[in-house]
Amino acid sequence: MAENSILIVEDERTLRRLLEYRLGKTYQVRTAANGEEALDRVHEEAPDLIVSDIMMPKMDGFALQDALSQEKATRAIPFIFLTAKADETSKQRGMRTGVDDYITKPFDIDQLLSRIDRLLERANVYQSQLDAKLGQDFSERLMPKRMPEEPGYHATFYNKPREYGGGDIFDWKRAGDDYFFTLGDVMGKGLQAKFYAFSFLGYVRSSLKAMMESTRSPAKLMQKINQVLVEDEVMENTFASLLLIRWNPKRHELTYANAGHCRPVLVTDNGPELITYSDMILGLKGDTEYQDSTLTIPPGAAFMAYTDGLMEQQTPDGTMLGEEGVMTCTEHLHTADAPIDELLQRVLDASHNDIFDDDILVFWLQRNA
Amino acid sequence: MSLELKTHNEETVIVRIGKALDFRNASDFKAQCQEQVQEGARNFILDFSDTGILDSTGLGSIFSLYRQVSPLNGQVVFASVSRPVQVVVQLTRTYKVFRQFPSVEAAQDTLA
Incomplete structure (x- = not known):
């Protein structure tokens, strides 16, 4: 202090x-x-x-x-x-x-x-x-109260904010047959980060609402959000990693753009598969271009996205769990009854501590077999 | 916290980051760099040779510096990037903005 x-x-x-x-x-x-x-x-x-x-x-x-x-x-x-x-x-x-x-x-x-x-x-x-x-209040407002319900799917999320954690955000919105998921992390720690996250989510929500009329492309939406962030004085020096995901449950399709966020994982019978495409973090360069990528969720598979608290959890040898560590922890979880609980337990087992050091946010989208 | 700033020439400053750039010393980093910008510095070489920790607050302070010097045609470049720093840079895809050099000397030669 x-x-x-x-x-x-x-x-x-x-x-x-x-x-x-x-x-x-x-x-x-x-x-x-x-x-x-x-x-x-x-x-x-x-x-x-x-x-x-x-x-x-x-x-x-x-x-x-x-x-x-x-x-x-x-x-x-x-x-x-x-x-x-x-x-x-x-x-x-x-x-x-x-x-x-x-x-x-x-x-x-x-x-x-x-x-x-x-x-x-x-x-x-x-x-x-x-x-x-205040932090608790912000945190609660940064998370949805319920999740989409679609036949053949089970969508869940888990969030545990820490008092001195960062600004994790998660949100979703329905648009016709599609759902848009927003999952991200506003940089910084403590109350300030939570406050910025709160304003940032407001920007994202209004941009989505305004643009959905003309485009359904997560990449185009991402580009717009980035521009606003770089040009707007209030949001100056706000940097955020963000995943924008469009989910079409009828076609079993996910189309996403990734702005420097932890890369999601597809968990199947063949083991965890890293969803590799990603682009630059938001707020740094106004003219950054983003791309859409599409993947199909096979029957029985699960899509998992998360924020860096999971990856940055320290292991007993003093290093961070890392992307590979998180991936290893997701193995076979597409058949688990409570995949997120199991995942968190595995991460803690691999870590130096029996609690999490930072905010934890996990989104799990399970397609029935 | 062991930040070490060294003026290379009128426009270029070398910052030895030390063991960590995180929520504990990020505001210190920000303040010291800002002071240099006010005195005319445009280019920053960040030396990460001993750096084990770069968290999101630390990275944010580097981004702020970038936002500050890029309108002045300045650059922020990374030298001797350690493994933990490389991981963060890869994840955020910021290698597109921050050029990397194997050593401070190599960075100096290019910026000169």
Whole structure:
């Protein structure tokens, strides 16, 4: 975690220096000699916590606290009063104005440090709980609630997002006899990646909707999505790997374009077969051209697509499981009752850990024998 | 994190990536390269000789750099690409954008 920053507001130079020195060992410290200066510092960059004297020239501690509480952006910064005013009236006034703690001079520096610690920890816990909640919410919205139901097929998916995982997306849409599947991974980690993934999925959905009138070619759709991503300022520096798959269950046909995504696998009696065609990742070059490839799903075979969390799972020798490793784990799974569960178990068995390090997303399309 | 930047000439910077470019040092990489671009650098030679880890955040930071220098007719090239880095480059099909050289010297000769 980044070092916490503290602003010290104290008019007496010696004490200011002493605090700067002591707190500087643990935190990133800035100082101000009065309330006015403190407001300037806060507006340059908001600190994680403020330790302030009460009696100061120009603007005193009460006025500073009052000014900060007027603004939404600064209202929640933890605030500790540090003062010689040991009398009850000041103390009560201080507490009433919404300060988080109150320490009277002469004070014990260790006591101050421990109170700072406690307040910062509280703020950090609150922040990470909020992040986790938001992340969870984004993750849920990035996945479909149900799957297509077609006679002779069984379509399933599994998704397990991690709090500090990335931005996996999965979606599908029906268009006449066809289904369009979108499976991808927006680069980056944590909440930011999930947020970008959320915006990105919005782009993909609206592009699909707008273009489906004129084309059913995943490659053409991919080209359009790539252009939007490269040209649009909001999405600048968003990079994503993506599989766009058109499935026609009547003809048992899959037509797909692959923008730098983990290559899917066709699992048959002859063993797993890598579906090799792929092109450049989205967001890098606006004029990238994509191609459609078509394959037929034989009776009893299964098509499997996934995101890199599976492939990047570490093995006991410190390397990654890799594409070949994932392929090996899919062997004969086209005859399994719960192929995804079995696959995940095999991956974990081959790994150094009994849980997954990253987000996991697997899409399994099984044709009945 | 052990990023090492070295100016080769006015326009070209060599970045020794070290053991890893991932979510831990990607923003550092981004900031340092940006600084170089502001000072006039256009070409970046990324030396991957010791690199064992390149994750998607790390790769994203390289992409951002590419997006930044390509309008300036700059280039981002890869030198001494290690096996783990090669895997990522193959998977994302980005070898079409990032030219690869067997060594930093070979890259320097071509960019000069």
